[in-house]
Amino acid sequence: MKSDRIIKILAIDDEPDMEELIRQQFRREIRKKEMEFVFAKNGAEALIRLNENKDIDMILSDINMPEMDGLTFLSKLKEINRPLLKTIMVSAYGDMDNIRTAMNRGAFDFVMKPINFDDLEITMNKTIEQVNKLKSAEKDHSQLLSIKHELDVAREIQTSILPKTFPAFPEKTEFDLYAAMDAAKSVGGDFYDFFMIDEERLGLVIADVSGKGIPAALFMAVSRTILKTQAITGLPANECLIRTNDSLCLENANSMFVTVFYAILNIKTGELSYANAGHNPPYILRKNGTVEMLAGMGELVIAVIKGIKYSLYNEKLAPGDVLYLFTDGVTEAMNINDELFNEARLVEVLSQNKDASAKQIIDAIVDKVKDFVNGAEQSDDITALALRYKGKV
Amino acid sequence: MDCEIIKVKNEIVISINGRLDASNSNDIGSQIVELIDNGNLNFVANLEKLEYISSAGLRVFLFIGEKLGDKGHIHLCCLQDQIKEVFIISGFSSIFKLFDDLDSAVSYENDDS
Numbered sequence: 030m031k032s033d034r035i036i037k038i039l040a041i042d043d044e045p046d047m048e049e050l051i052r053q054q055f056r057r058e059i060r061k062k063e064m065e066f067v068f069a070k071n072g073a074e075a076l077i078r079l080n081e082n083k084d085i086d087m088i089l090s091d092i093n094m095p096e097m098d099g100l101t102f103l104s105k106l107k108e109i110n111r112p113l114l115k116t117i118m119v120s121a122y123g124d125m126d127n128i129r130t131a132m133n134r135g136a137f138d139f140v141m142k143p144i145n146f147d148d149l150e151i152t153m154n155k156t157i158e159q160v161n162k163l164k165s166a167e168k169d170h171s172q173l174l175s176i177k178h179e180l181d182v183a184r185e186i187q188t189s190i191l192p193k194t195f196p197a198f199p200e201k202t203e204f205d206l207y208a209a210m211d212a213a214k215s216v217g218g219d220f221y222d223f224f225m226i227d228e229e230r231l232g233l234v235i236a237d238v239s240g241k242g243i244p245a246a247l248f249m250a251v252s253r254t255i256l257k258t259q260a261i262t263g264l265p266a267n268e269c270l271i272r273t274n275d276s277l278c279l280e281n282a283n284s285m286f287v288t289v290f291y292a293i294l295n296i297k298t299g300e301l302s303y304a305n306a307g308h309n310p311p312y313i314l315r316k317n318g319t320v321e322m323l324a325g326m327g328e329l330v331i332a333v334i335k336g337i338k339y340s341l342y343n344e345k346l347a348p349g350d351v352l353y354l355f356t357d358g359v360t361e362a363m364n365i366n367d368e369l370f371n372e373a374r375l376v377e378v379l380s381q382n383k384d385a386s387a388k389q390i391i392d393a394i395v396d397k398v399k400d401f402v403n404g405a406e407q408s409d410d411i412t413a414l415a416l417r418y419k420g421k422v
Numbered sequence: 423m424d425c426e427i428i429k430v431k432n433e434i435v436i437s438i439n440g441r442l443d444a445s446n447s448n449d450i451g452s453q454i455v456e457l458i459d460n461g462n463l464n465f466v467a468n469l470e471k472l473e474y475i476s477s478a479g480l481r482v483f484l485f486i487g488e489k490l491g492d493k494g495h496i497h498l499c500c501l502q503d504q505i506k507e508v509f510i511i512s513g514f515s516s517i518f519k520l521f522d523d524l525d526s527a528v529s530y531e532n533d534d535s
Contacts, residue, residue, distance in 0.1 A: 330512050330513055
């Protein structure tokens, strides 16, 4: 009998010499520890044996027995709900009625008395094969469930960490800020963040961790914490990235990396200073509807090489200007024809929304992206942050 | 996605077609690791037919680069515009050597050879 493990079989028969006969017929399998038999004299005793031996793979059962017959036993077996347990019925020759009843009650197969042991062995082999297939399918299924559970955990880590209360700073009239992350089915490691460094300075972050799933979600959580810890001390944006990079390089055994754009906006003056570690450059939507890409790109992503320097850039927002930070999930969203949403479409939507609120801008772009992909599965997180600078009101 | 591996001069040339993302980057990565474990240290990735690369895809090159360290190299050649742009924005173009054609990539005199 082909199997990697010992097959445990429960044989139920009221004939006293049946046990001896089976031990004799299968002595080789028993000796080689391919099979093990447990015996019962009737259905009632069989139920007790089943309860004692949770690892029984297969049952051979007679039909006519005192106390509890084979057909009643089959009904009881259904109730204990072990769908992987298969039963071969042993019936008197030509007893079609009982065989039909047995099959209807869930028997897997049957053999006739007097038992032809060659035929029995073929039937048993076939049954075991089926049981093994079912077991392996069940294992696959439970593995799939656990992967799905892992993804749910990753998504939870990812989303629970981001600030989601809007308006974020109701007392600050100098700006209108909104951010959102639309997580893909397979969780990535995007994040955004914003925080007041002091009364005048607002920190803005957008980032994208390499890869997907739990590793990306965890790396994202660590990256975000380290960056924010540096940032709220009021360090210049590039210095912040330099230190975050050095810290993350120490803890990175897995060749993970993260692209980060970090900007500090002076909400009184509109002065914007920023640094960019490998992230796609954000856009400024000017009050008049023109769209500019922020200067400065091509500096290495974070967590790859310790000790590298990042440059500091300066820009100025005038009242009415919008700063739009995003991840490549926006521009690389793909439709069913494998076309990308791309920068040109993004710029177009931005310029069409020159008078919209931060939330309207974010929503408009997400809507356009969804229209564009038109039902294709979302492969990456779509994460964006929009800030409309109002200045002194 | 297809991945073809041939030997040209002393270089293992890996041609990657289609997409390189989270769905296949581990496979490609372990194929290359196996080649490294068998003593191959000089690689050229021919990206002529690569149409899309995600961050997980970039990570493969990073991982291989780190694994090879000073003992070997992985050079990249024939990047399509959109792939090149990803390498430039992420700063990866500063840590990998990019070549316009396969010939110059395989005949490049390496400091480490």
